[in-house]
Amino acid sequence: MILRSLELRHFGKFAERTFEFRPGMNLVVGPNEAGKSTLIEAIPAVLFGARNKERFRPWGRQGSCDAALVLEGKGRTLRIERDMLSDQVVLTERDDHYHRLYQFEGKVSPQGRSSERGEYLEQLSRLLGVADEEIFRASLFFGQGSLEVSGQGGMAAKIKTLLSGFVEVDYDRVLHSLQEDYFAISRQNPWGKDKTRERELDEVRKRLEQLETRWFAEQGSLKDLENLRLELAELNRALESGRVDHEKGERYLAWVRKYYEQEEKAALLRRELQRLEQQGDKVADLQDRRQGIEKELQAAGLPLQLPEKLPHLLKESEEVRQDLVAIQAQAVALREQELELPRPAWKWRLGASLAGLAATGGLVYWQPQGLTWGVGGLAALLCGIWGPCLWQYVQYRKDKADLDEQARVLDESRAEVQSRMAELDEQFESLGMRPSSVERVKMLRNLERHRDLIHQLREVESALGVLEGAAELDAGKEEMTRELAAIEERLEKERPKQRQALLAREDLPEAEEKLRQLGEELRAKESRLLELTRREATLQGQLADLERVEEEGARLREREAFLARRAQALKSAFDLLSEAVDEFRQTYLERFAADIGQALATISSGRYTEVRLEDDFGLLLGTRGGQWQPVEHFSRGTVDMVYFAVRLALTRHLARDRRLPLLLDDPLVNLDGARLAETLRILDKISAEHQVILLAHNERLLRQAARERWNVIPLEQIKTPSTPETQERNEDVRQLYLL
Structure with a gap:
């Protein structure tokens, strides 16, 4: 599969630019600050999104920032468009007749776990075999001036997973599934710290302990039930006697309260009769005052x-x-x-x-x-x-x-x-109202006086309402007198009979407090009786459930044995598969190291032929003296040469049956002339299987590009000295541009 074209619209320094690429070697040449890094970074930005969106936004311009790339291979054309600011992606797959086979549209952020992002990455994995930006940059993308592959953190694990057959079998997923099945049974972790939440086996064992404790506790339930029934009988007798005393006290205090209420009512009637006699004379004065106010209101004209x-x-x-x-x-x-x-x-x-x-x-x-x-x-x-x-x-x-x-x-x-x-x-x-002008002036002048008169009238009517109500009561004065006489007669009849047994008024609150305390004691005893009754029913139920407890215990012991056997089986399966996977991956790492050594021998002209990979993906380089040294101990050119060989080997393992493009952003800057020539020769050889896109600012590569007939893409006009030799070379380059 090759990268056919890259379209940039308001992307970085490019306003509207389309770059066309061809199979084989493609040389993108231009001086510093010409936009080479922006061009090459647009490819992973389109595929996976950009975390730093401001990097690609054009200076001094508001609006869109879009990019699209087109890939071709095996009778298929793949076009991916992305809005860099909103992360809106359109992926379209067509056959060689331009019939649409699949299309995806959605928002795919570089971070997140949405269903749209999952579907998009699944399609990238199907079409390109790469759905992870870190894997992409560690294999197909050669950064500017650096060929190293980060071996820290999760990157080494990802690469080892790819090397050991990630595409065919996801061993880590199988191991994770075995662990999940194990931890669904037990919280005990034989590989590390125990889980905090209890699982089924732990719950079964806990329930067995509870049943065992309950079974032993129920052995003493019979004696507890006998003592409980004796306490219930004594409590019932005390409640019966207390209820009788409480009812008698309530009846007596009710009679005393009623007697004193009658006395208070008689005193109230006497005071009311006296008040009515005093207030009767005030009504006439208030009525005369109301008539005067009404006349003044009529004169005001309002x-x-x-x-x-x-x-x-x-x-x-x-x-x-x-x-x-x-x-x-x-x-x-x-x-x-x-x-x-x-x-x-x-x-x-x-x-x-x-x-x-x-x-x-x-x-x-x-x-x-x-x-x-x-x-x-x-x-x-x-x-x-x-x-x-x-x-x-x-x-x-x-x-x-x-x-x-x-x-x-x-x-x-x-x-x-x-x-x-x-x-x-x-x-x-x-x-x-239809007042004349004169009447309006008069009404305006009398407005404040009218309000004052209305206020006085309301006060007078309020007082009259009270006094007239009292006057209406005066009409029933005879009835009140008769009622007072009846109350006094009734009190007189009751007083001689119950005078000695009558409780003093000042002692009434104390008697009511004692009666209230007696009532609270009765309610406390009733609550205790209810509690003991429930306890009795519980004890009876426990004795009745003893057989069911034994049956449940037997069933749980059987379940415990089954879960324990299953947990042990899952642990053994995980350990065996984990050891097999580690051994399997180690074998692949050894093969991968051999592939790196083979590529390194070609690049270094046989000076270095062996490379060793450690578990953390650290690289050791074998010297001619038979010693192994970390690759960081060598010169910068040797380090770049080693990591270039690593990337070539990793690309071959990653591509498998696919032939994906190799993107090189001037990574050979630290190589000397001989190693650079040898590396370019290897790249030219690789370009027979992989499309190679090399970005460089060294215009000396133009001569080799013209000689090898590479596809040259200049970012700016190339200026060279006007000599016969350079004129001939420029003519070759211009002819190459026409291909």
Whole structure:
């Protein structure tokens, strides 16, 4: 499978750019800061998402940040699009006829456990064999200036799982399943710290202990039941005697309370009769005062029940009236100004004009040769007479127009005020009132006085209500007198019979307290009786359940034995499978180390041929003296050479039957000339099976690219010295661009 194209839209420094790739070797060349790392990082960003989204957002631009890649292989075309900011992904799989075979759309965040993310990663595993970003970067992705594979934490376990057949059989899942089955039975952990929550075997054993304790405890239940029944009989006798005494005390105290209540009622009736006699004279005075207040209210001109809106309407009506008066005064002033305007005097001017005309006519008649002088003199006379008149008339019309404009404005204001007055009239009519302007002024002036009178009237009526109620009771004074006489007669009859047995009033609370204590003692004994009765029933039930306890114990012992055997079987299976998996993976690690050594021998020209992998994925390099040294003890070029061999071996194991692209972001920067040439030769050989995309800023690779006919993708215009040799090389490169 090859990477056919990469589309970047507002991605980093790229606004709208599409990069086309071909099978075999692809060289992406450009100087530093040309965007090589951005281009290569876009591939894992599209596949797995970006945790640092701001890294790829274009500077100074708000909006989308999208990227898409297209992969081809085995008659299939795979297109994956991702919105980097929202993580919205569209994955489309088509056949070689562009028929859609599968499509996925959903939000796939680089972190999280949503069902959409699970489905997407499952499809990546099916189509590419890689569904983990760390595995992708440890195998297919060669970072800038670094070829190391992190062996710390979970990365080593992931790689070892891949090497030992993760795709075919998930041994870790089987082991995890065996552990889950074991811990579903018992909380005891033979491989570490025990679990906190109890499982079925622990619960069964705990229940057996409870049943055993219960069985031994029930052996003494018979004696406890006999003692309990003796206590129940004695308690029943005490309760029967106490209930009799309590009932007698209640009846006696009820009689005493009733006797004293009758005495208190008689005293209350005497006081009430005396109060009614004293208050009878106050009613007439309050009625006279109420009549006076009602007359004052009628004189105020306001309704008794003042509407809530009426005070506001009166105030607004007064304001409107004042506005109307002001407008009327302004209108009168304008009328006086209009009458005082000076009018042009035209009558005498008309007489003078006629006289001049007659004189001119006589002059012409008597002296025809003086026509010219006569007409000129007449014209001068007319101009002298009517010129000032015309100017006065123009000034008069101007002043008259100004006054008319002011009058028009006053008319509009008067119409507006009259409209407000009409609205107020409608509101007064809605309240059932049609007062004139004078009445409204009077009502507004009497508003505060009306409120004070209403307050006084309410006080008087309240007092009258109380006193009239007392007066109504006065009508039943005779009945109250008869009732008082009957109570006194009844008290007199009872007093001689029970006087010696009558409890004093001051001793009544003490007697009631003793009776209450007796009642509490009875209730406590009843509660105790109920508790003992329940205890008796429980003991009887325990004795009756003894046989069932023995049956349950036998059944639980059988279940305990079964669970113990199953737990032991699961433990043995886990231990055996774990040892087998470790041995199996160790064998694969040895094979993997042999593959690394084979690739390293080719890269180092036979100088280094053996590599050893430790359990934590640490690398040891064999020297010619037969010693093993950590790879970090060697030069940087040797370290890069070793890790490049590791990645090549890991890629072959990971790809299996797939041929995935290799992405190299200038990782060979630390290799010397000979090792660099050998590594490029190996890459060129690998490109026959894997598509290789190499990013570099070294323009010297262009010559080899032209010679080997690699696909060259320049990020910026290449500038080289204009020599015959370089011109020939540039011509080859340009011809290569046309392929």
